[in-house]
Amino acid sequence: RKFTNVIVRRPGKSLCDGITSAPELGKPIYEKAIEQHDAYIEALKQCGVEVTVLPALEEYPDSCFVEDTAVITRCGAIIDNPGAGSRNGEAKEMEPTIRQFFDDEHIAHITAPGTLEGGDVMMVGDHFYVGRSARTNEEGIRQFIEILEGWGLSGSEVPLEYVLHLKTGVNYLEDNNMLVAGEFVTKPEFQKYNLIEVPEEEAYGANCIWVNGTVIVPEGYPTVLAKVQELGYKTLVVDTSEYRKIDGGLSCLSLRF
Numbered sequence: 366r367k368f369t370n371v372i373v374r375r376p377g378k379s380l381c382d383g384i385t386s387a388p389e390l391g392k393p394i395y396e397k398a399i400e401q402h403d404a405y406i407e408a409l410k411q412c413g414v415e416v417t418v419l420p421a422l423e424e425y426p427d428s429c430f431v432e433d434t435a436v437i438t439r440c441g442a443i444i445d446n447p448g449a450g451s452r453n454g455e456a457k458e459m460e461p462t463i464r465q466f467f468d469d470e471h472i473a474h475i476t477a478p479g480t481l482e483g484g485d486v487m488m489v490g491d492h493f494y495v496g497r498s499a500r501t502n503e504e505g506i507r508q509f510i511e512i513l514e515g516w517g518l519s520g521s522e523v524p525l526e527y528v529l530h531l532k533t534g535v536n537y538l539e540d541n542n543m544l545v546a547g548e549f550v551t552k553p554e555f556q557k558y559n560l561i562e563v564p565e566e567e568a569y570g571a572n573c574i575w576v577n578g579t580v581i582v583p584e585g586y587p588t589v590l591a592k593v594q595e596l597g598y599k600t601l602v603v604d605t606s607e608y609r610k611i612d613g614g615l616s617c618l619s620l621r622f
């Protein structure tokens with residue numbers, strides 16, 4: 366597999382009003398978030414992808430987390446219907462950019478009452494695991510799997526108990542390797558993979574991304590970094606501390622295809 370394109374969106378000053386489950390971490394600092402975003406884009410470019418950088422959308426505090434607005438497969442793009450009320454309009458804002466890469470018959474939509482956020486979708490080859498979460502509902506998953514099957518792909522539901530999104534706690538690194546934290550360590554559907562267990566105190570570090578043979582790892586998670594390097598991957602480290610304050614991980618900040 367090779368990714369050629371990545372879409373990101375600059376954070377706006379409204380980032381400090383993003384949805385968070387951890388107010389005790391404080392509010393993101395805009396200037397720092399911008400610097401971290403610059404470094405994130407640089408890391409992606411080093412992995413050999415073309416990066417499309419969209420302008421900030423101040424009216425949507427969480428809009429830099431573009432991963433939640435769409436799921437892009439090798440057969441077509443699915444525009445999501447984000448379950449978080451304040452984020453729902455972000456998908457419409459993303460659609461024109463996706464239309465630059467895909468024509469009509471390769472674009473599908475998740476529609477109400479179905480909801481789905483891309484952070485709940487993990488691609489493993491031509492199979493897509495979908496987390497059923499506070500953001501992604503049963504009807505959204507039903508529509509999603511129906512679209513996938515129409516394209517010759519497949520999907521299956523993974524019930525979530527504790528995390529915001531599926532990829533908050535599990536990420537596929539290709540080559541059968543899967544990073545797992547917390548509730549995902551014991552999920553039966555993942556036992557066939559080579560599971561790399563992330564210790565509880567480094568759980569946030571489970572959200573790494575594989576981009577063309579390189580794994581981008583968040584800064585500050587030494588056990589995760591060592592384990593990924595032991596697998597033989599080239600690694601790049603990027604600081605995402607400002608995004609973490611509002612539950613954002615590395616993967617949420619881009620759409621990779």
Ligand code: CIR
Binds near residue numbers: 432
């Ligand atoms: C939210 O709660 O929607 C944002 N503050 C964080 C979104 C993170 N996205 C992701 O995990 N895919």
